[in-house]
Amino acid sequence: MPTRYRFSEFQRATGTTRPEARFGQLFPEPERDADGRILRLKPIVSKVTSQEVVRILQPYAASRFGEQCHAVIPLAVYLVLFQLLILRERFEDSWLITGGLFAVIVGLMFFMEGLKLGLMPFGTVIGSTLPRRSSLPVVLIITLLLGIGVTFAEPAIGALKTAGQNVLVEKAPYLFALLNEWSDTLVLVVGASVGLAAVVGTLRFLYGWSLKPLIYLSLFPVLGLSLYCALRPDLASALGLAWDTGAVTTGPVTVPLVLALGIGIAAAAGKGDSGLSGFGIVTLASLFPVTGVLLLLLFVASTHTPAEIIQAAMAPAVSGAADLAWHETSPGLEIIMGIRAILPLVLFLFLVLSLMLRERLANPAEILLGIAFTIIGMCIFNLGLTYGLSALGGSAGGLVPMAFMEIDGHADSPIYGYGVGLSLAIIFAWVLGFGATVAEPALNALGITAESLTNGVFRKRTLIISVSVGVACGIALGLAKLIFQLPLFWMILPGYLLAIVLTYFSSEEFVNVAWDSAGVTTGPITVPLVLALGLGFGSATDAVEGFGILSLASVGPIISVMITGLWARYRMNMQVKAAAAVEGAL
Amino acid sequence: MKNQPITFLTDAVLITAVVTVGRADTILKAVRNAGAMGGIVHLARGTGIRERLGLLAIAVEAEKEVVSVITASDYQDFLAEVIYNAGELGAPGNGYLTVTALERMATYIPEEAAARLARGRHE
Numbered sequence: 001m002p003t004r005y006r007f008s009e010f011q012r013a014t015g016t017t018r019p020e021a022r023f024g025q026l027f028p029e030p031e032r033d034a035d036g037r038i039l040r041l042k043p044i045v046s047k048v049t050s051q052e053v054v055r056i057l058q059p060y061a062a063s064r065f066g067e068q069c070h071a072v073i074p075l076a077v078y079l080v081l082f083q084l085l086i087l088r089e090r091f092e093d094s095w096l097i098t099g100g101l102f103a104v105i106v107g108l109m110f111f112m113e114g115l116k117l118g119l120m121p122f123g124t125v126i127g128s129t130l131p132r133r134s135s136l137p138v139v140l141i142i143t144l145l146l147g148i149g150v151t152f153a154e155p156a157i158g159a160l161k162t163a164g165q166n167v168l169v170e171k172a173p174y175l176f177a178l179l180n181e182w183s184d185t186l187v188l189v190v191g192a193s194v195g196l197a198a199v200v201g202t203l204r205f206l207y208g209w210s211l212k213p214l215i216y217l218s219l220f221p222v223l224g225l226s227l228y229c230a231l232r233p234d235l236a237s238a239l240g241l242a243w244d245t246g247a248v249t250t251g252p253v254t255v256p257l258v259l260a261l262g263i264g265i266a267a268a269a270g271k272g273d274s275g276l277s278g279f280g281i282v283t284l285a286s287l288f289p290v291t292g293v294l295l296l297l298l299f300v301a302s303t304h305t306p307a308e309i310i311q312a313a314m315a316p317a318v319s320g321a322a323d324l325a326w327h328e329t330s331p332g333l334e335i336i337m338g339i340r341a342i343l344p345l346v347l348f349l350f351l352v353l354s355l356m357l358r359e360r361l362a363n364p365a366e367i368l369l370g371i372a373f374t375i376i377g378m379c380i381f382n383l384g385l386t387y388g389l390s391a392l393g394g395s396a397g398g399l400v401p402m403a404f405m406e407i408d409g410h411a412d413s414p415i416y417g418y419g420v421g422l423s424l425a426i427i428f429a430w431v432l433g434f435g436a437t438v439a440e441p442a443l444n445a446l447g448i449t450a451e452s453l454t455n456g457v458f459r460k461r462t463l464i465i466s467v468s469v470g471v472a473c474g475i476a477l478g479l480a481k482l483i484f485q486l487p488l489f490w491m492i493l494p495g496y497l498l499a500i501v502l503t504y505f506s507s508e509e510f511v512n513v514a515w516d517s518a519g520v521t522t523g524p525i526t527v528p529l530v531l532a533l534g535l536g537f538g539s540a541t542d543a544v545e546g547f548g549i550l551s552l553a554s555v556g557p558i559i560s561v562m563i564t565g566l567w568a569r570y571r572m573n574m575q576v577k578a579a580a581a582v583e584g585a586l
Numbered sequence: 587m588k589n590q591p592i593t594f595l596t597d598a599v600l601i602t603a604v605v606t607v608g609r610a611d612t613i614l615k616a617v618r619n620a621g622a623m624g625g626i627v628h629l630a631r632g633t634g635i636r637e638r639l640g641l642l643a644i645a646v647e648a649e650k651e652v653v654s655v656i657t658a659s660d661y662q663d664f665l666a667e668v669i670y671n672a673g674e675l676g677a678p679g680n681g682y683l684t685v686t687a688l689e690r691m692a693t694y695i696p697e698e699a700a701a702r703l704a705r706g707r708h709e
Contacts (some may be wrong), residue, residue, distance in 0.1 A: 006597070007662045018663060045637070048678075053642060056679045060645035117644055369641055 064113055066439075068105045069526055075436055079396045080190020082428055087399050087415065093391070100388020101166075107381030108524060110373045110578040111155060115253065120282075121361055123257045127264030129357050134425040140199045142352060145259055147195020147285075148188065149345035150254040153374075157187055158337060158382050159528035160241075160248060162390050163535055163547075169313040171304035172237035172545050174297060174311060179241070179496050182300060186293065190245050193292035194285045198258045203279030205266035211280045211512055212503055218287045219496060221311070225294040230489035235297060235305055240488050240547025243295035246286035247550040248527050250519035254347075255282060256440070279512035282519040286554060334386060335456050338379035346371050381524070388524070390532040397536025397546070400425050401483070406539070424474050433475035433553060436526045437468040446520050450513045457568050458513070466564040467517045467557040474556030475530065478549030482537050495555035502562040510565035518554040596689040597659045601666055602652060604632065605660040605673045610651035616672035617655055622665055625655035635679060646679040656691065673676075 028042045047055075047080035081087055113293025131139050151157065161183050169176040180188050204214065208338050226242075227245040262281055353359050360366055404414050404421025414421055437443065481491055502512050605612060610627040618624055632650045636643035653673075657665050662685050674680050695703070 006660065008662075018667070045638075048639065052678050055677055056639070056642055056645050059677070113644075365641055366644060369644065576616070 012584070027279070028170070029204050036333060040320075061109075064109045065105065068108045071439055071441070071523075072108075074102060074439060075432070075525065075529065076392060078435060079392055079431065083396055083399060084171050086424060087402055089399050089402070092395075095388050097391050097395075098388075099383045100386070100391060102358030102388070103380050104525070106386075106492075107377045107379070107384050108155075110251065110377030113375050114370045114373025115256075116370070118367050118372075118374050119253070119346070119349070120256065120260075121363075121367055121370075122346075122353060123260035125359055125361065126349065126352055126357070127260035127262075128267070129359060130261070131265040131268035133357060135493075137220045138356075139265055140202065142356075143198045143202055143258070144192070144195035145348060146227050146261060146495055147193075147198045147254075147258060150257050151191030151249055152187060153341050153345045153378075154249060155253075155341075155378060155381050155385075155524040156248045156250045156251050156522075156527035157190075157341070158385055159390065159531050160186075160245070161337075161385060162528075167535075167545060171308050173309040173313075174235060175238040175358070175406045175547075176474040176582075177300055177304065177309045177543055178238055178293070178297060179488070181309075183241030183310065184435075186245075186296065189287040189296045190249055193288035194249050194254060194258070197284035197288040198262060198281055200257075200263050200288075201284050202262040204280050205262055206269055211283065211515065212508070214280070214284065215503055215511070216500065218284060219500065222287060222294070223292050223493060223496060225291060225298075226489050226492070229297065230487060231284060235301055236269070236444060236487065236489070237545050238297050239294075239586030240545055240551065242290050242297065243488065243492060243554075244531070244547045244549075245289045245293050247522040247554045249517070250282050250286050250522065251524055251527070252442075252459070254285065255520070279516050283512075287521040313584035331383065334382035337382050338375055341378055342375045344580055346374075348404050352540070381468055385528050389528045390519045391530025393529045394536035397533035397538075398540040400428060400537060401540045409582055419562060425483070426479060429479040430472045430476040433472035433530075433579070434468045436529070437471040437521050438464060440521055440523055440526070442520045442523060443467055443517070445514070446517060450509075453509050453513065454565075454568075456564060457572060458510070462564060462568070463513070463517070463561065466560045469523055470517075470557030470560030471521055471553045472556070474553035475549055477556070478534065478552040479537065481548055481552070482534065482541060482543050482546060485543055488551070492555060493546075495552070495559065499555060499558045499562070502559060502566065506562050506565055506571070510569075512547050512559035514558050514565065517557045521557060522550060522553070592692050594692055595671055595694060595695075595700075596690055597687040598691045599659045599662045600686045600688055601655045601657065601662065601669060601683060602686065603655075603669050603673055603675070603676070603681065604630070604650050604652050605681040606647050606679075607649035607651050609673050610653045613669055613672045616668050618666065619670045620665065622655060622657055622661070623646075625653055628652040628654075639679075648684050650681065656688070659687065 003136055006464060026044050028044075030041045031039045067086075128143075130142065134142075160179065163179065167176045167179055185319050198213065202210070203209070221573075226239060258281055353361070403416050403424045404418050416424060443464055444460070447463045448460050450462045452462045477491065480486070481488060504516075506514070527550065530553065531547075534549040535546035537543075589659055602689070605613065614625055614627070627630050628651070630652050631648055633648070636648055639646065653669070653670070655665065658666045666683060667684055670676065673683070675683060
C-alpha cells in the first residue's frame with residue numbers, strides 16, 4: 001500500500017506556501033554564563049523606530065478625532081447650510097470660525113482622552129477605597145468638595161462666562177453682575193449645589209429612597225423662589241440664567257466622577273446592585289444649582305442696587321480698556337482659564353488619595369500625561385469655544401430673525417413673509433435640537449440602561465427618539481420665548497407642574513430615566529452652541545437676555561419620556577388584557 | 587442516554603488570535619465570510635508591549651480579546667491569512683495569532699457531511 005500524503009503537507013514541505021522564518025531568529029543572542037547556560041533573554045527590540053511610533057499613534061489618534069468630528073461636524077454643517085441657503089447670508093471670518101471648530105474638535109479629543117487617562121483612575125480608586133476606609137460624614141464632605149471641583153472643570157462652564165460679555169448692563173443689571181463681577185462666585189455656588197446634589201443622591205443610594213419625593217421636595221423651593229423673582233421685574237431677567245445653569249453643570253466631567261464615588265459608597269454598604277444605582281444624582285444636580293443661583297441672585301440684589309452695578313460696570317470701561325495684561329486678552333485668557341479649571345480638581349483628588357487613603361496610583365507617568373492632555377484639551381477647547389462655537393452660534397442666532405423681521409444693516413430683511421419666516425425660524429430650532437440630541441453618545445448609553453431596566457418595555461430607540469423630540473420642542477419653545485418676549489417663568493411652571501403630575505403616575509423606573517435624561521443630553525457642544533444661539537438671537541431681536549432655551553430643553557425630555565413611558569405601559573396592559581380575553585374565549 | 591459510536595476527526599488545527607478589544611467581531615465576520623464556521627471569543631488582559639512602550643502605551647489597549655477558530659489543517663494557512671488581515675496583525679500593537687495542531691476532535695457530524703465521509707471511504 002503506497003504511503004499517502006496530504007496535498008497541504010506536500011505544499012508545506014516544498015515551501016510553496018507563505019514565507020516562514022524560525023521564531024528564534026528574531027531574538028538577539030541571549031546572555032550566557034561561562035558554561036554557555038542561558039542567564040537572561042534579550043528583548044527582540046531595544047527601541048521603537050519613529051516610523052513605528054507613527055504607526056502605533058495614527059489609528060489611536062484617528063479614532064478619537066473621528067469620534068469628536070462625528071459630534072461637531074453635522075451640527076456645524078447644518079448651521080452653515082441654513083445660513084447660506086435659507087438666509088442667503090455669507091459668513092464673516094469664515095476661516096476663523098473653521099479654525100475655531102477645528103480647535104473644538106481637537107480640544108475635546110485631548111480633553112476626553114485626558115479625562116480617561118488622568119482623572120478617571122482617581123475616581124475609580126477613590127470611589128472603591130474611600131467609603132471603606134472613612135466614616136460616612138467624611139465621605140460625604142469629600143463628595144461635596146468634589147462637586148465643586150468638577151463643576152469648575154466642566155468645559156461648558158466657560159461658555160457661561162463668554163455669554164456674560166454680551167449682556168447689556170443697562171437692561172439687565174443683576175444678570176450682568178452675576179456673569180461678570182460675581183462670575184466666580186456663581187460657579188462656586190453652582191458647584192456647591194452640585195456637591196449637595198451628589199451628597200443627597202448618594203444618601204438615596206444608601207437608604208434606597210424613592211426619587212419621587214426628592215423631586216417634589218427640590219422642585220418646591222425652586223419654583224417658589226422663581227415665582228418670587230418672576231414677580232420682581234429687576235430680578236426676572238436673571239431667571240433664565242439660573243435655570244440654564246442646571247443644564248450646564250451635568251457634563252462629561254461631573255457625571256462619571258460623581259457617579260464613581262456615589263456608586264462606590266453604595267457598593268461599600270452592600271447596596272450597589274439595585275438596578276437604579278447611579279440614577280438621580282444627575283437629576284438633583286440639574287435642579288439644585290437653580291436654587292443656588294437664585295439665592296445668590298437674591299443676595300446680590302439685597303446688597304447692591306441696579307444703579308451701583310451699572311456705575312461699577314461703566315467705570316473701568318472708560319479707563320483701562322487699552323492696555324490689558326497678556327492673560328486678560330484672548331489667547332492668554334483661554335489658557336489661564338483652562339489651567340484654573342483643571343488644576344484645583346486634580347490637586348484635590350491627589351490630596352484625598354495621598355493624605356487620606358495613602359494609596360498610590362499604578363501608572364504615575366500615564367496619569368501625568370492624562371492630566372496634561374486634560375489641561376491642553378481644555379485650553380484648546382476654550383479657544384475653539386470663543387472663535388468657533390460661540391461665533392457660529394451667535395452669528396446664526398443673530399441672523400435667523402432676519403427671516404421674519406427687519407434687522408438693522410440688512411437691507412433685504414425680512415427675507416420671507418412674517419408667517420413663513422417665523423415658521424422657518426421655529427423649524428430651524430426644532431431640527432437643531434433634534435439633531436444635536438440624537439447624536440449625543442451619553443444618550444445612547446442611557447438608552448441601553450433604560451432598556452435593561454424596564455425589561456425591554458422601553459426600547460433604546462424609543463428613548464433616544466422621545467428625548468430628542470422633547471429637547472427639540474424645548475428649544476423651539478425657547479426660541480418662541482425670545483421672539484415673543486414671553487416671561488420664562490410662566491413657560492417653565494406649567495412644564496414642571498405637568499412633569500410633577502406625570503411623575504406621580506409613572507413607575508419608579510420611568511421617573512428615574514426621564515428625569516436623568518434631561519441632564520444627560522446637554523453636552524459640551526450643545527450647551528455653548530445653544531447658549532450662543534440664544535444670545536445672538538436675543539440681541540438681534542432686542543430681547544433683554546437670551547437665556548432660557550436650555551432650561552426649556554431640559555423640561556421637554558422629562559415630559560416626553562414620561563408620556564412615552566406611560567403610553568408604553570398602557571399598550572402593554574392592553575396587550576395583556578387582549579391576550580387574556582383571547583385565552584378566555586378559547 | 588443513548589451511547590453513540592464516536593467518530594474522531596483528525597488533522598484539525600486551532601487558530602488562536604489575541605487582538606485589541608473590539609476587533610474580535612470584525613475577525614469573526616471575516617472568518618464567516620471566508621466560508622469557515624465561526625469561533626469563540628474570550629476576554630483577556632495582556633501585559634508586555636505596554637510596559638515596553640513607556641508613554642506610548644496609552645495607544646495600546648490592555649484589554650484583549652482572544653478569538654479561537656478550529657478548522658481543518660488543509661485550510662489553516664488560508665484561514666490564518668484571513669484572520670491576520672482582518673485583525674490588522676501586520677501593524678504594531680495589534681496582537682498575534684498562533685496555529686496549533688490538534689490531536690483529535692469530535693462533535694456532531696451533519697448527515698450530509700457524514701454521507702460525504704462514507705463516499706470517501708469507498709472510493
